[in-house]
Amino acid sequence: MGRSKWGVLYIMSAALFIMFIDTTMMNVSISALVRDLDTTVSGVQSAITLYALVMAAFMITGAKLADIWGTKKVFFRGLVIYTVGTLMAAFAPNLLFLILGWSILEGIGASMMMPATVTYITKAYTGKDRAFAFGVWGGVGGAAAAFGPIIGGFFTTYITWRLGFFMEAIIAAGIFYGMKMLADYRPERKIRLDVAGAALVGIGLFLLTLSVLIMDPLTNPPVLLLMVLGLVILWAFWKYEKRLKAEGKDVLVDIDIFKSRVFTSANLVSIFFQMTLAGIMFTVPVFVQQYLHYNAIQTGFVVVPLSIMMFIFSMGGQRFAKYLTPKQIIQLGIVLTFIGLYLLLRVLKPGVTGSDFALGLAFYGTGYGLIFSQITNLAMMGANPEQQADASGIFNAQKQFGLSLGTAFIGALLVLGVIHSITRQIYESGVFEGSREQIKEAVIRWILKMQQGELTIPPQYHEVVKHIVNVSFIDTMKTSVIFMMVLLVISALLSFLLPKGEKAVQ
Structure with missing residues (x-):
């Protein structure tokens, strides 16, 4: 009974696990990849960026494609492409093979598999079972992202980074074996792929995501140009799809889905919350590595409280449904994540240790788990049965974009914060003759040289520089946490647009 009832959930959770652990596992292995593949840090970072762009x-x-080939066929073909990609990455002799396998093939495979996981859970379960299944699904994905640095750090430190890709291939083999439990949801009628629409939305999302990922306040890349261009192309896509629908032709996305208040508001709540998750998963590792000088494994253990509580409450969030509506559970989750960020803010002072983050991260993980026990199910309930594939694609695209947006914004905020803090400290010390703007320009040149490994600090200035930089890390981390708290307030305000009752009504 247990195996047959939850078999679909096991398979979909395993698929989500390998897709979510992929990037976070490799983020801590950049130095090893540079050495083993005889490449550069920017080359590896380009591979990571391209993976996100291909998925977007x-x-x-x-x-x-689920409406054209059938859900099982799309999932199977996506898994084949993903597995070939991960094996290519595992055996990659150089950066080109890594990019082809990891960034391109895995990215394409994941873009086919991830929406299918949502569709399968939506169709396989109903009522409380569906809410529980989405809670587990979200918890597994979140835990995979959080545990990725620990697993990647262990493999890289003691064995090889290649083992991470081999692990994904082994899990994929288990998914292939379990696919006999999956129903074959075939399209009810023959549908043509809207090629022009696919090209427009693909290019638009690619440019929009690229504009976010290349955001760098020090080098001023053409972020605004790419962002505007991406938005213009997405607007053209919207108008094109609207015209096709009016003519009764097959469309890539049924834009009427956005008329559902439930679906639209759930996506808005989610995207702002995803930005805070990206911020936490970016800032905490950077801080403990740069300020506390933790290695990859130690850094991974710092976020363990978040991972554990996230997983527990994603699975157990449905128990709260006896006392609270889904809307209230989501709002409770936002409150708990806000408290978690506040507790992080309180411990950010000289002398902070990795263990001081535990309580704040545990509260954040609890809130995240509660939100994700409800939000995906709520969003999908806002779509009609014939809109399920469209809804799953939009929801997953929104999640990926939210993660990219959060990482980029908060990453830029960190750089600007460090520059501002160092400038302020030097200016207030009076040791440097010149205006505040001149000091700022000197600090920017200093940071750029430091990034390029061209800066040498005389020994007599080491302690002074270390003190200034450490103070700047504390100041900037506080600013980043406050920014994430503001994002949560926006998410909380948007949550009032969600339906009041236990059942989502369009």
Whole structure:
């Protein structure tokens, strides 16, 4: 009974696990990849960026393929492409093979598999079972992202980073074996792929995500130009789809889905919350590595409280449904995550240790788990049965974009914060003759040289520089946490648009 009832959930959770652990596991292995593949840090970072871009460009089209080929066929083909990609990455002799396998093939495979996981859970379960299944699904994905640094750090430190890709291939083999439990949801009628629509939305999302990922306050890349261009192309896509629908032709996305207040508000709540998750998963590791000088494994253990509580409450969040509506559970989750960030803010002072983050991260993980026990199910309930593939594609694209947006914004905030703090400290000390703007320009040149490894600090200034930099890390981390708290307030305000009752009504 247990195996047959929850078999679909096991398979979909395993698929989500390998897709979510992929990037976070490799983020701590950059130095090893540079050494083993005889490449550069920027080359590896380009591979990571391209993976996100490929997923963004193909996610909505990947979801639509379920209406054309059938959900099982899309999931199977996506898994084949993903497995080939991960094996290529595992055996990669150079950066080109890594990019082809990891960034391109895995990205395409993931864009086909991820929406299918949402569709399968939506169709396989109903009522409380569906809410529980989405809670587990979200918890597994979140835990995979959080535990990735520990697993990647262990493999890289003691064995090889290649083992991470081999692990994904082994899990994929288990998914292949379990696919006999999956129903074959075939399309009710023959649908043509809207190629022009797929090209427009793919290019638009690619440019929009690229504009976010290349955000760098020190080098001023053409972020605004790419962002505007991406938005213009997405607007053209919207108008094009609207015209096709009016003519009764097959569309890539049924834009009427956004008329559902439930679906639209759930996506808005989610995207702002995803930005805070990206911020936590970016700032905490950077801080403990740069300020406390933790290694990859130690850094991974710092976020363990978040991972554990996230997983527990994602699975157990449905128990709260006896006393609270889904809307109230989500709002409770936002309150708990806000408290978690406040507790992080309180401990950010000289002398802070990794263990001081535990309580704040535990509260954040609890709130995240509660939100994700409800939000995906609520969003999907806002879509009609014939809109399920469109809804899953949009929801997953929104999640990926939210993560990219949060990482980029908060990453830029960290850089600007460090520059501002160092400038302020030097200016107030009076040791440097010149205006505040001149000091700022000197600090920017200093940071750029430091990034390029061209800066040498005389020994007599080491302690002074260390003190200034450490103070700047504390100041900037506080600013980043406050920014994330503001994002949570926006998410909380948007949550009032969610339906009041236990059942989502369009």
